[in-house]
Amino acid sequence: MSITLDTAFELDPRVSLRTEPFGALAYHFGNRKLVFLRHPDVVAVVRDLAKYQTLADTLTAIGVHQDRWPSFVSAVESLHSSDMIRVR
Numbered sequence: 556m557s558i559t560l561d562t563a564f565e566l567d568p569r570v571s572l573r574t575e576p577f578g579a580l581a582y583h584f585g586n587r588k589l590v591f592l593r594h595p596d597v598v599a600v601v602r603d604l605a606k607y608q609t610l611a612d613t614l615t616a617i618g619v620h621q622d623r624w625p626s627f628v629s630a631v632e633s634l635h636s637s638d639m640i641r642v643r
Contacts, residue, residue, distance in 0.1 A: 558632045560614075560624065565605035565643045572602065581639050588637050596623075597630055604640060 566572070569585040578592040581601070592598045599617045607613040610631060614624055634640045 558610075558628055558635060560611035560628065561609050563604075563607075563609055563643050564613075564631065564635070564640045566601060567638055567641050570639050572598070574598070581634075583638055586638055588639070590634065590637055590639055597627070600627060600631075601634065601640065605643065 579598040581590040
Protein backbone atom coordinates (compact mmCIF):
# COMPACT_ATOMS: atom_id res chain seq x y z
CA MET A 556 0.00 0.00 0.00
CA SER A 557 1.23 3.47 -0.82
CA ILE A 558 1.07 5.81 2.17
CA THR A 559 0.06 9.38 1.32
CA LEU A 560 -0.75 12.47 3.29
CA ASP A 561 -4.40 11.95 2.30
CA THR A 562 -4.67 8.54 3.97
CA ALA A 563 -6.72 8.19 7.17
CA PHE A 564 -5.13 6.11 9.95
CA GLU A 565 -5.79 4.98 13.48
CA LEU A 566 -3.84 3.17 16.15
CA ASP A 567 -4.59 -0.54 15.96
CA PRO A 568 -6.89 -1.36 18.91
CA ARG A 569 -4.53 -4.18 19.91
CA VAL A 570 -1.70 -1.68 20.45
CA SER A 571 -0.90 -0.07 23.75
CA LEU A 572 1.23 3.07 24.06
CA ARG A 573 3.27 3.66 27.20
CA THR A 574 4.83 7.07 27.68
CA GLU A 575 8.55 7.03 28.38
CA PRO A 576 11.16 9.80 28.86
CA PHE A 577 12.41 9.23 25.29
CA GLY A 578 8.90 9.17 23.74
CA ALA A 579 6.84 5.99 24.05
CA LEU A 580 6.75 2.24 23.69
CA ALA A 581 4.15 0.74 21.40
CA TYR A 582 3.29 -2.89 22.09
CA HIS A 583 1.05 -4.95 19.81
CA PHE A 584 -0.77 -7.61 21.83
CA GLY A 585 -1.65 -9.58 18.69
CA ASN A 586 1.74 -10.05 17.07
CA ARG A 587 3.80 -9.22 20.19
CA LYS A 588 5.89 -6.59 18.38
CA LEU A 589 7.47 -3.79 20.38
CA VAL A 590 8.30 -0.47 18.74
CA PHE A 591 10.13 2.48 20.26
CA LEU A 592 8.68 5.88 19.36
CA ARG A 593 11.67 8.12 19.99
CA HIS A 594 10.24 11.60 19.57
CA PRO A 595 7.34 13.32 21.36
CA ASP A 596 5.97 14.63 18.05
CA VAL A 597 5.74 11.10 16.66
CA VAL A 598 3.94 9.99 19.82
CA ALA A 599 1.48 12.89 19.52
CA VAL A 600 0.78 12.10 15.87
CA VAL A 601 0.22 8.39 16.55
CA ARG A 602 -2.09 9.14 19.49
CA ASP A 603 -4.16 11.61 17.47
CA LEU A 604 -4.36 9.87 14.06
CA ALA A 605 -7.98 8.81 14.57
CA LYS A 606 -9.10 12.34 15.48
CA TYR A 607 -8.45 13.76 12.02
CA GLN A 608 -9.53 13.00 8.46
CA THR A 609 -6.04 12.52 7.01
CA LEU A 610 -2.39 12.23 7.96
CA ALA A 611 -1.88 15.78 6.69
CA ASP A 612 -4.68 17.03 8.95
CA THR A 613 -3.06 15.29 11.91
CA LEU A 614 0.36 16.77 11.19
CA THR A 615 -1.17 20.24 10.84
CA ALA A 616 -3.12 19.92 14.09
CA ILE A 617 -0.06 18.72 16.03
CA GLY A 618 1.93 21.63 14.63
CA VAL A 619 4.53 19.67 12.66
CA HIS A 620 6.27 21.99 10.19
CA GLN A 621 5.77 20.93 6.57
CA ASP A 622 9.53 20.55 6.09
CA ARG A 623 9.35 17.57 8.47
CA TRP A 624 6.36 15.86 6.83
CA PRO A 625 8.41 13.48 4.64
CA SER A 626 10.05 11.98 7.73
CA PHE A 627 6.63 11.51 9.33
CA VAL A 628 5.34 9.78 6.21
CA SER A 629 8.31 7.40 6.50
CA ALA A 630 7.57 6.82 10.19
CA VAL A 631 3.90 6.13 9.43
CA GLU A 632 4.89 3.70 6.66
CA SER A 633 7.06 1.82 9.14
CA LEU A 634 4.35 1.77 11.81
CA HIS A 635 1.81 0.58 9.25
CA SER A 636 4.08 -2.22 8.03
CA SER A 637 4.56 -3.40 11.63
CA ASP A 638 0.75 -3.33 12.19
CA MET A 639 0.94 -0.66 14.90
CA ILE A 640 -1.42 1.58 12.96
CA ARG A 641 -4.01 0.75 10.34
CA VAL A 642 -5.90 2.48 7.58
CA ARG A 643 -9.45 3.41 8.47
